[in-house]
Amino acid sequence: MAHALLDPWRDPTVRRALLELVLIAASAGALGVWVVLLELSYAAESLAHAMFPGLVLAALTGLPLLLGGAAGLAGGAVGVGLAARSGDAETGVAVAITALFGLGVLIALSPASPPGIEGLLFGDPLAVSGADLALATALAVIVLGSLAVLHGRLALLGFDRGGARALGVRAGRLDLLVVGLIAVSVLVAVQGLGNLLVVAVLIAPAATARRLTRRLAPMMVLAAGLAALAGLGGIYVSYYAGVAAGAAIAGVMVATYLAGTLAAGLVPHP
Amino acid sequence: MTPLLVLADVSAGYGGAHDAISGVSLTAAAGERIAVLGPNGGGKTTLFRVLTGELPHRGSVRQAGRAAIVPQTERSRLDFPVSALDVVLMGTIAGRPWWRRAGRRERAAARAALAAVGLEDRAGASFGALSGGQRQRVLIARALVQDARVLLLDEPFTGLDAPSAERLEALTGALAAEGRAILIATHDLEQARGWERVLCLNRRAIACGTPEAVLTPEAVAATYGGSLVRVDGGGLVILPAHHH
Numbered sequence: 038m039a040h041a042l043l044d045p046w047r048d049p050t051v052r053r054a055l056l057e058l059v060l061i062a063a064s065a066g067a068l069g070v071w072v073v074l075l076e077l078s079y080a081a082e083s084l085a086h087a088m089f090p091g092l093v094l095a096a097l098t099g100l101p102l103l104l105g106g107a108a109g110l111a112g113g114a115v116g117v118g119l120a121a122r123s124g125d126a127e128t129g130v131a132v133a134i135t136a137l138f139g140l141g142v143l144i145a146l147s148p149a150s151p152p153g154i155e156g157l158l159f160g161d162p163l164a165v166s167g168a169d170l171a172l173a174t175a176l177a178v179i180v181l182g183s184l185a186v187l188h189g190r191l192a193l194l195g196f197d198r199g200g201a202r203a204l205g206v207r208a209g210r211l212d213l214l215v216v217g218l219i220a221v222s223v224l225v226a227v228q229g230l231g232n233l234l235v236v237a238v239l240i241a242p243a244a245t246a247r248r249l250t251r252r253l254a255p256m257m258v259l260a261a262g263l264a265a266l267a268g269l270g271g272i273y274v275s276y277y278a279g280v281a282a283g284a285a286i287a288g289v290m291v292a293t294y295l296a297g298t299l300a301a302g303l304v305p306h307p
Numbered sequence: 308m309t310p311l312l313v314l315a316d317v318s319a320g321y322g323g324a325h326d327a328i329s330g331v332s333l334t335a336a337a338g339e340r341i342a343v344l345g346p347n348g349g350g351k352t353t354l355f356r357v358l359t360g361e362l363p364h365r366g367s368v369r370q371a372g373r374a375a376i377v378p379q380t381e382r383s384r385l386d387f388p389v390s391a392l393d394v395v396l397m398g399t400i401a402g403r404p405w406w407r408r409a410g411r412r413e414r415a416a417a418r419a420a421l422a423a424v425g426l427e428d429r430a431g432a433s434f435g436a437l438s439g440g441q442r443q444r445v446l447i448a449r450a451l452v453q454d455a456r457v458l459l460l461d462e463p464f465t466g467l468d469a470p471s472a473e474r475l476e477a478l479t480g481a482l483a484a485e486g487r488a489i490l491i492a493t494h495d496l497e498q499a500r501g502w503e504r505v506l507c508l509n510r511r512a513i514a515c516g517t518p519e520a521v522l523t524p525e526a527v528a529a530t531y532g533g534s535l536v537r538v539d540g541g542g543l544v545i546l547p548a549h550h551h
Binding site: 074186199251 | 356359360361375376378382383384387388389390393394396397398399400401402405406408409433434453
């Protein structure tokens with residue numbers, strides 16, 4: 038039994054993958070709580086999809102994925118801005134995001150694209166480099182530091198958005214900051230988890246934690262812990278079932294959410 | 308007595324063809340509770356937003372510091388994971404640089420404000436789990452921690468049971484007696500009779516003065532129009548607004 042538990046960790050790439058996942062879990066877990074509480078899940082998913090054409094083009098041209106993702110986000114922002122002027126902003130955004138994502142898939146899956154480019158869709162945590170780890174560390178410092186400073190203002194925004202201005206908080210500026218943090222997080226995490234699965238690490242652990250506690254700080258710690266545990270579990274599933282690590286991690290996160298929902302229904306709320 | 312609030316010919320709106328309020332003048336002194344009576348859409352919230360600095364206006368507004376508003380509890384998200392103490396601490400945000408978190412001093416002030424409204428033992432309770440009256444008092448504590456001398460209470464008695472309403476009534480009296488001016492948006496004519504002054508507002512100031520002088524059938528009828536009925540015994544009742 039112990040042998041089976043330890044076996045995957047003999048490989049340094051697996052150890053590095055876990056470290057990457059724990060670092061991303063720390064920032065995504067805490068940020069995800071705000072994504073869920075401020076009802077920004079759709080925005081997070083849209084950001085992830087909007088950057089996809091940029092990621093694909095970067096992979097095809099040999100540019101850093103980070104640069105491609107950032108360019109993709111900028112292009113997505115322009116597309117969303119133009120689409121939102123159509124009158125029905127939400128529909129416009131949905132059309133723009135779907136069009137951008139479709140464009141990326143079209144390029145990625147065309148016969149001319151090199152093999153392996155589909156990894157951008159589903160990710161590969163086992164392929165993380167030292168530079169990826171450094172980026173994930175920087176992300177954790179930036180996101181956790183920002184959330185610590187903004188904690189009171191974010192709580193006010195979520196609790197009483199209409200009254201925020203009277204208490205010295207400009208909702209629009211804070212919204213932009215949070216969306217910026219989501220964009221940076223997605224940009225960093227997408228390389229390990231893939232474009233389709235990156236949103237899972239932001240949403241699923243936070244949504245699970247929200248069902249299990251009504252306190253903000255414990256909710257963030259729990260979300261980060263659940264995300265890290267899902268990373269650990271996903272690596273085992275991937276190792277022993279021979280499935281893609283990114284998909285296995287996302288699957289464990291969803292299973293955790295379902296279990297958390299069940300547990301919240303069975304146990305009286307604190 | 309030095310007034311804490313002086314409004315002269317104040318008009319404000321939301322960019323439409325007509326102002327939401329126009330030509331409103333009012334003076335409020337320390338120790339006064341002033342009922343702001345008016346129908347829904349009559350401009351009570353607009354007046355309060357002018358006083359908190361949220362809405363640009365024409366005319367003159369002079370006040371001792373910035374007024375603090377106590378919103379209706381329904382405006383807050385009751386499912387949001389914050390404690391009573393967390394909510395009161397939100398009142399300290401404007402007084403801190405953006406990079407500084409609430410520290411020991413702010414926490415002590417928040418606990419003192421909770422004690423002032425009789426909720427020191429509920430500091431750790433979830434806001435959503437409190438009763439309607441307790442939630443209203445937490446929001447008053449949030450206003451108190453801002454050190455505002457002018458408090459704006461937006462229909463604070465709506466939905467409260469009789470004991471909670473009595474307790475809140477006593478609290479507003481005590482806070483006014485400590486040297487604050489309190490403007491209370493309400494539809495309750497009988498309650499307004501017990502306060503120092505009344506402002507009848509329906510897009511403009513219909514009348515302003517002592518309850519005896521202002522709460523005449525003519526002035527109240529001019530304020531509320533068709534939503535006012537006379538009942539047996541001569542009393543006046545405001546019918547709830549109908550939404551179609």
